[in-house]
Amino acid sequence: MLRFLIRRTLGAALILLLISAFTYFMYFAIPQDPAMLACGKNCTPDALALIHKNLGLDKPVPVQYWDYLSGIFVGRDFGVGHCSAPCFGVSFRNNQMVWDTMMDRLPLTVSLTFGSLIVFLFAGLGAGLLAARFRGTWLDKTFSGASLVTSSFQIYFIGPVVMGLLVFSTGWLDKPKYVPISEDPWGWFMGLLIPWIIMATIFTANYTRMARSSMIEQLQEEHVRAAKAKGMSSRYAFFRYAWRGSLIPIITILGMDIGGLLSGGMVTELTFGLAGIGRLARDSVVGKDLPVLMGVMILSAAFIIVCNIVVDALYAVVDPRVRLS
Amino acid sequence: MTMSENNQTTTAVAEAIPQQRDADSAPLLQVKDLKKHFPIKGGFPIRRTIGAVKAVDGVSFDVFRGEALGLVGESGCGKSTTGRLLTRLYEPTHGTITYNGQDISTANRKQLAPIRSEIQMIFQDPYASLNPRQTVGSIIAGPMEINGINPPGGREARVRELLEIVGLNPEHYNRFPHEFSGGQRQRIGVARAVALEPKLIVADEPVSALDVSIQAQVVNLLQKVQREMGIAFVFIAHDLAIVRHFSQRVAVMYLGKIVEIADRDSLYNRPRHPYTHALMSAVPNADIDAVKKERIRLEGDVPSPISPPSGCRFRTRCWKAQDKCATEEPPLVQISGSREGHLTACHFPEEPTTADRGEDIVLDPALAALEDESGANA
Amino acid sequence: MTTLTKTEDAPAPTGGDAFLSVRDLKVQFSTEDGIVKAVDGLSFDIERGKTLGIVGESGSGKSVTNLTVLGLHNRKSTHVEGEILLEGKELITATEPELEKLRGNKMAMIFQDSLTALSPYYTVGRQISEPFRKHTGASKKEARDRAIQMLEKVGIPHPKQRVDDYPHQFSGGMRQRAMIAMSLVCNPDLLIADEPTTALDVTVQAQILDLLKDLQQEFGSAIIMITHDLGVVANMADDLLVMYAGRAVERGSVREVLKSPEHPYTWGLLGSMPRLNSDVDEPLLPIPGSPPSLLNPPSGCPFHPRCAFTDKVEGGKCKGDRPTLPVGRGSACHLTADQKQQVFIETIQPRLG
Structure with a gap:
């Protein structure tokens, strides 16, 4: 029974990893800058850049994904504040912790x-x-x-x-x-x-x-x-x-x-x-x-x-x- | 009929076989050290192969043109797996199958194609082995289509002819399998198997799913096609009497190995392997006046083919087993006193004659206990 | 042999030595396609300590008869007529609680396939001790001891450990032994064995048949042995009943039926089965055709469409009249006694070997 649970838990972790990776990279296949959403209608290039930095969107996608994953276990800091583990990031929409x-x-x-x-x-x-x-x-x-x-x-x-x-x-x-x-x-x-x-x-x-x-x-x-x-x-x-x-x-x-x-x-x-x-x-x-x-x-x-x-x-x-x- | 008369008649048939062999001495099918191991997956943390069901574990035999070779044994002995290996429904783990001089054990699809039409199979379950959505006509014509054979007069005429041969109404060409009884379906299976005039048919328990009165019809039909069309048969069954009736030579399998192979008469009347002897003794005879033979009652069931006993596999249930049996695997050879072609794998074989009634051997502890008790009371 | 002295048509009051008496039993199911006459006018008796073999093919009504004796038929869709008397007690009209007290206690059943007949969800020990507790009121501990004792009796090695195993942990032969233990746990007077060895290998079958015989000696039960294998009945039974299309077509002692069979169907069965000592050059003598549908059984003698001897009977009686099974030894066939003997000796016997 214990072996079964260990094996299945490991398997489950792997599946979750795959799901998260798949979703993450699929999202960036959409040709739209997510920071635009948070920026709103009166967006200036400066404001956009700030949001990029705050949300960590200025880094390459694989690095962002890695940051995302490690955040789940150890927490992360965003421009809007500290996100303690388990950290699933900050909403683009309302800057709240997910x-x-x-x-x-x-x-x-x-x-x-x-x-x-x-x-x-x-x-x-x-x-x-x-x-x-x-x-x-x-x-x-x-x-x-x-x-x-x-x-x-x-x-x-x-x-x-x-x-x-x-x-x-x-x-x-x-x-x-x-x-x-x-x-x-x-x-x-x-x-x-x-x-x-x-x-x-x-x-x-x-x-x-x-x-x-x-x-x-x-x-x-x-x-x-x-x-x-x-x-x-x-x-x-x-x-x-x-x-x-x-x-x-x-x-x-x-x-x-x-x-x-x-x-x-x-x-x-x-x-x-x-x-x-x-x-x-x-x-x-x-x-x-x-x-x-x-x-x-x-x-x-x-x-x-x-x-x-x-x-x-x-x-x-x-x-x-x-x-x- | 007494045993001695019976012996004479069967001997006559048995002796006819070696002559046939001389005429065309190369066997049609040669099987050498054939093995099939089904892997068992398991282990932790990574699943891997942790063992194998040794369903067939080193089997060698020949099948000659036009002869019927019976393969008997109890469940788990590997007789059905052997049949499926011969028709290449399974891939062998080891060993060779030589058909007409060509090694077919590793042949690929393309190389097998011409041979597939010469080796056919008849299955046990007449309900599962026929496609319910196809008409009888297209089921029987199937092998002709696949092999691109156009008989003179067309496929349909040939199918009607085949239906007639197997004792079905040619008018039923367009019917579906569910419209037929079990026995009739098995006839359709036979028609499909003989449609390409094969040289060899592997019949895997072809009658055991049928009612007694229907069994005899199908056995007679198989015997008719075997004799009239000169088809060699590997006849796999657990019923010793039906195998004896059908086959000129018989091989007895136990836990993935052939323990004894001989012509019918020699095997049934002078078995040398204790297991064969026990099998014969276990068959209930409907003739209540038949000469009573010794009663051999083994203990327990067949061991698991995952970890078969060392040395001789039968030793754990054998009353003659000694230390040697555990360490040394007996080879399948002709032992002294046996007739030519009678091979036995045993260190301590039975006497070459069992004409006299020997002593009863009761290994089953429950029977021994109950019988001691009633014996003591009497 | 078991006394078969009651007349077929007039059900006599019970008595004598018969322990179980079945009189003119009719069992009919209503199905979507119509009414199936699964058993149609069957009578037999069996004495304590004796074995009655019932032989027939699928659809002959042999299994239905025995489920009806136990009252295990579906009461809603089944219509039952006739009498089933167990020690003089009428079972057809008995209430369910009355039957529950008899089942597993006075009469028990051994099923064909121990893999499906034992529940995979409970231990062997629990399944053996359940009826013992129910019928004797024994405690859990007593019932468990009894189960161990029964397992030992039927030859399960290490019964104290194996009693807690589940059925799938037993081999086929051992499971069948466990089922025998389960059926005998309350010393039943009547044991119905429905093809008890058909699913087993031949060496295991021999063990189980001998075990049943030895246990019968000890327990003194009457056994009804249902089988299609004439070899098995030759080995086990005292008397024999041959069934075809829901009717008994022949009965007598085992010796009488196997050595001088009278009914063409019995001839057909004997001719269909090769023996270890029969002549291999003679083809088998199958029965032509297939068993009839019980929805619409043939008129007259149900065997007539497959019978090779109807032309020996004058006036087409085989098609029109249903032959009756006479009292005691006999067969339900329109052939005269002389004809039966003559045909068997001249055409059938020589080919049986």
Whole structure:
């Protein structure tokens, strides 16, 4: 297990390095001076030169990249001030430290992700297991039908509809907003309730269908029948024998979904007017803000890679045949 | 029928083989010290090859024109890998395969092209080995197209003829594989294999996926094409009775090596290698009045081909094993008392006759314990 | 031999020595394509301590019969008729909790492929001890000791260590032994072995068959041995039932059926399998055609489209009338007893060697 973690961590570092290099050099392939953005409309050549110097843009690109990389570990000094490790540079747009900006935005994304995760995991797996257990009954048909409908929902459509209903027409809830949980737990909960419900609805449908189909597949397995043949109740065979086997596909998808959600549900955040990592990513792309773009890219990639490593480690926990190496 | 009568008839067939060989003495296919090692990756921190599955580990044999050579052994003995090496579906790790005087073990695609049409393969699974999106006609015509062969009367006429030969309705030319039963699909596989009138067919467990009543149909069909078209066969199977029925000579494999090779009669009636003897004794006979042979029950399963036992590979399960077996690998040679062409790799071979019922050998500890118990109670 | 004295058509009250009695069993599945008559009027009895071999090819209904005996068929899509009496207790109408108490306890099953029939997620020891705990109420410790004892009995070396291994850490032969240990852990009176050695190599098969025989001596269980291999039944069984297209076509003692078979399908099976001592110059005698679809089985005798002897029966009875399997030793075929004997001795036997 330890060897596995060391190997995978080294691999992850290599991938992050490649991603950062790729993004960095691609950015400089764009024929536009990034300092122009920071300089604004009334730009003089002197001001531009100063910005170049402040941001370190006067050096050759490989040197800049090296400075960038070493900054992550030891920090850097810019004209605008010291950037302590982990330093992801300074935004071209507003001269703020990228790392601080990301840390500002992250709590919202994490709240959105895990809030909806708890709902869709319980609702989705629960409904999927019930549908599989009572396969072919009205219960199964209801769940399967409902999940088919809701999984085809798009967040940018259903989001405004639900908001229109719950916020603007009836006024039952406030417009979604983010309040840190440490300041006001109730406000945090109420502020994110609508996005949670909407996200969970869509994900629940996927997890219902996945749990149902993988349980049905597992129930056909010979070892489930063998468990019944030795007198175990069908409930026992269902929850002990079939369930264990369906965990693998569920863990796989869950890992991908968590990674994806943490790296920013861009559409969700934009739909509900929330400013998280997704929104930051979009703004950095639109604003050609390289340091922010780089920071978000690396953070997102790191989330996805970590989720992958955790998923692979979980495989070995669930299935004794899997050997980590 | 008694054993002695049976011996006579099989002897007659067996003796016919050396004569055939004299007529055309160069073997069609010569295999020398053939090896196939599948690397195992692993290690830390950098993944590298840390070992190998020695699936085939030094196998030599000849196949003569028109003969059927059986290859038997239990799972993991390397018989299927050998078959795939012969048809160059796998690249050999070591050794040579000489076909008609030409070394094909290292030949490239271009050099192989003319030979590919002469060596064909029939696979075990008639469901997986036929492309479900192709009609039967184009499956069977495939080899002709690839090799650019235009038989007189056209490919379609030839395919219809082939369908007829393998006992399928030529009208079914345009049907798809899923419209056929397992046995019929295997017939399609046979038609495809014989389409180019090959000199050698490697048949890898061609009937083991089929129902008993269908097995016999396909065995008879293979025997028909073998005899009528004079095709040499390497017939790979785990069923000793079917191999005996089909093959004039039989090689027994154990853990990547041939432990014994002989003509059918000599191998089945006078096995010299303890493993061959144990195999024969393990086959359940449907004839309840057959002369009871000694009962040999080995212990455990075949060891792993990753780290096979030193010396003789069978020694860990052999009741005759001595110190020598662990240190010295027995060569595959004709040992005294054996008939010509009967080669055995054993330091302490069985007697050349097994006509009398010998003593039972029960190595399996569970059986020994249970039988001691019931013996003591009785 | 096992007594087969009950009449086919009139289910007699149970009693006598029969430990398991199946009477006129019919099993039908509804599928999208129609109704599959998987088992169609099957009757047999088996005594304690005896072995009944059921021989047939895929689709003959042999496996379905045994799943039905255990009540493991899909109850929603399956229609079952007839009687299955285990020590006089009717199993078809039994409730699920009643069946759970019997399964693994009074009747157990050995599956064909131990790799799929053992869960990869739990240790061998846990899987063996589960039914023991359930049926005897033993503690975890007692059940574990029992599992070790059973593993030792079936010949697993170092059972104390191996009890904590997972199935994939066992070789094929050892896994099959572990499965036998699992099925015998509660001393069942009836053991159903569904092709228990088909997935195994021949030397391992011989070990396992002998092991089953020896354990049967010790445990006194009745065994139903389902197989397609006549060699295996010749070795193991006391009585034999030959099934074709969901019906029993011949039955008798092993000697009777293998030495003087009466049904053309049995002849075909015998003629299809080469033996180690048969004449290699004689081609095999296959059965032409393929097994029928159970969605739409042939009229009359289900074997008639593949049978070479229908012209010996007058009036086209083979196509129109379904032959019945007589009481005790016999076969479901319209040929007269003399014809059967004559055909077998003159045309079949000489070619079997």
